[in-house]
Amino acid sequence: MTWATDRLPIVLPPLPGESLDSWIEAYARRLRTSSTGLLRFLGLPGIAARRLVFRLEEGDLKALARLADADASELDRMTLRSVARSDLLPQLPQSGDETAPVWRHLGRHSRFCPHCLADNGGRWPLAWRLPFSFACQQHQCLLVDHCPGCRDRPQLFTNQQLGRSTSGAHCMRLVLRDGRKTACRHDLTQTPAQPLPPDGTALASQQHLGALVQTGSPALHHLYFLSRRCLRSLMLSPRTEPEAVRLALRECNGGLLPDSPHDLADAGRLAIGTTLAIWASDTASTTGKAVFEWLIRTDQAHRLNVSATNLSIDQRLLSWGRASPEIVSRVIADADQDLPLDTRLRYRSAAHPRRPDLTDADIRKRADKIPAALWPSWTLRLLPNTRIDPRTVDGFRRGCRSKLLLAGAKSQHHPWAQPSNRLIIKMAFRRVIASPEHETAIVSCLTQLASHLDDEGSPIDYGRRRHLFTSESITLNLDEYTQLCRRQGWARGGTGRIHMLRWMLLSFLLGTHADLPPRNIHARDEFRYQVPPLMRGFLLEQAATNLAAHRIDEPVLWEPPTEWCDWTDWPGAAPEQISDSDFDTLIADRTSAEETAAALGLTTEHVRLYCDATGTTQPPPRAASPGLGRRRPRRGMLDPGFLRTAHSSGTLNQSLIARTADCSLSTVQNALEEAGIPATPRPEPLSLRITREELEQAYLHRRLSIPDIAEQFGLDRHRLNLLAKKWGIEIRPNSATSNPFALLPDAPALSASMAAISNVRNCVERLRRLVRLPGQRNLCAAARSLGTLPATLTHQLHALEKAAGIQLIERTSPLAATPAGTALVHEAEHLLNLLDAAQSSVT
Ligand SMILES: [Zn+2]
Ligand SMILES: [Zn+2]
Structure with a gap:
């Protein structure tokens, strides 16, 4: 070699988009040397083709630029380093390639477009060096993988002497010919390439992929995963694919199925896999959904050999362990409808599907932001508008609270989510949930509430309030209460009233009904619902005073805003859907809760929840009379x-x-x-x-x-x-039975005989029979008319006479009372009348 050492004798500019190794080779060919010879002369000996394809160190780049009179940054752009983020660059092949974040490395090979090679004299664009290139946009065809001459992949780089006899369009792979190794030299421009429809999906997919590579989008990772999944599904379950998949097959591969499930190595399979993967990752289109669902079903059918609805969430996620979180979330969302309620919440499958990732500490933080029962306006929305008893509503509200703590929880069993009355809650949910859509509404709403609580918090720390405020520790200012009653002309009430007021005060502080024995549910509902607005206001002030005493700067009451849940088709009634003016009119008319409910087309429970949510109360009809009373006075x-x-x-x-x-x-x-x-x-x-x-x-x-x-x-x-x-008091026989007339208003003193009779078992019933005996023909006829047996009647009469110590009825025909008996019969009639009057006054 005889060139000057500071400059190459010929200037050969690189072509637009050409790869560095192709340019070096073209240079070597012009200088009639080998690529390695040229590199050695340039002072870059021992550089492998692979390094030239990927990147050059800065010093080498500068040396090369100076010698070839080229721009260093331009040369840098001719390596793959410049194409994509480094973690997306093709790496050396790894085992278990689903873990590799890259598309498969092509090694020393490259695909090619025969038409491009013919057009540009055998120069190789950088794009072909990318393992995920499969199509030529310019010539609208699939790239070619193999040289027809040696049936092998064309080699990137050669150590052989290059010259005019070959161009870059000739295959330089060494083959055995007549016992010696020689270059294949097949003219690659003559290779047939499969045309692609100009407006088809394969070319569009290649363009989409190119754009992702340019931006280094992480979407490439899950496209890669999905491509392999799509090819595998095609292999495992041929003829189950949706129409969209058949279309892609026809376009890219002449309708032929790929022959290996585990390789994206050739352009045809890469085209099909990529096209399907791009579809499958489109969450918005119906085609995208159909392709993704097909992926899930074929996977389940193959791996588990059972029908989808019976699968647990763990089984469903078994083969998606290495998929991106987005894909995992779609698999979870797909399973949503088949999962049990608690699992739907833990995996948030109805609203924000993802694997549970919250620790006990996270859940505990959320628990502090929630009262012991779901807020009234949210219960109002979720409770179906069907007749449900108050105890079930209570169980449902408490259940919703504990279910709120399941959303996203890693552990299914943590102390804050497991209430003591699990059976009651289970029964309440069974009674309340009317349909699968209803369950979805509940699950979705609770999931969204939970995630907003985690992100945005709550102005009230209920955990602290539960710790500070109990029925013993709260204070109610009785002087102020007495003054309020005096001003309003209300009866102050006794300890029962004070008990109720303290209960309501505690309920305000704890954001839910404080626990009372169940038998009082009805009484407490009446009370909280009918308490006059002024009284309610007084209690809220008292609650604020209790908070201030502990230097707590919080609102007394709070509910999560409606925007926290995007559900619109509420199974119950949203407070904002109920007309305030209608409600006020009904209240002004002093209609009962039941009548108000009927007028609004709601249940009584909904009306009460509405009152709780809006702070409305419905004073009883006799507001002017002392006491908070009820609609009809007790008599x-x-x-x-x-x-x-x-x-x-x-x-x-x-x-x-x-x-x-x-x-x-x-x-x-x-x-x-x-x-x-x-x-x-x-x-x-x-x-x-x-x-x-x-x-x-x-x-x-x-x-x-x-x-x-x-x-x-x-x-x-x-x-x-x-x-x-x-104390020496003589215990009489039958002492377990009370005198039934003892409590009658204005009860007269009993005669001695009546006093004795009043201790006989069932004496009222027997006396009723006794008074009807005089005038009957005989005891047999009397028994018939009284609907009993003669023997029974005789026995009962005998017992009365024995207790009274005198004969009461002469057994004559007709029957007649004895003189002593006549007085007793009259006394009995009087007592029975008093008893009947007392009973009719309460019913
Ligand atoms: Zn081309
Ligand atoms: Zn060849």
């Missing part, structure tokens, strides 16, 4: 006046009232609550709670039974029995 034995008298005289017996007034025990308790009478037993020890006089009065004179007295005084009946014996 008879449930009249507040009567109850208070009975309470102060120590004769109040709830179960006896219930039995006498023929109503339920809880009705009696509600009446007591309204009358402000404490329903709880007196707290003093037994000996202090009843005196000997009280016991004698109740047991001997009023003829109440020991169990009834025990209940009335809040005592244990067995201990009371012992106490009576200790």
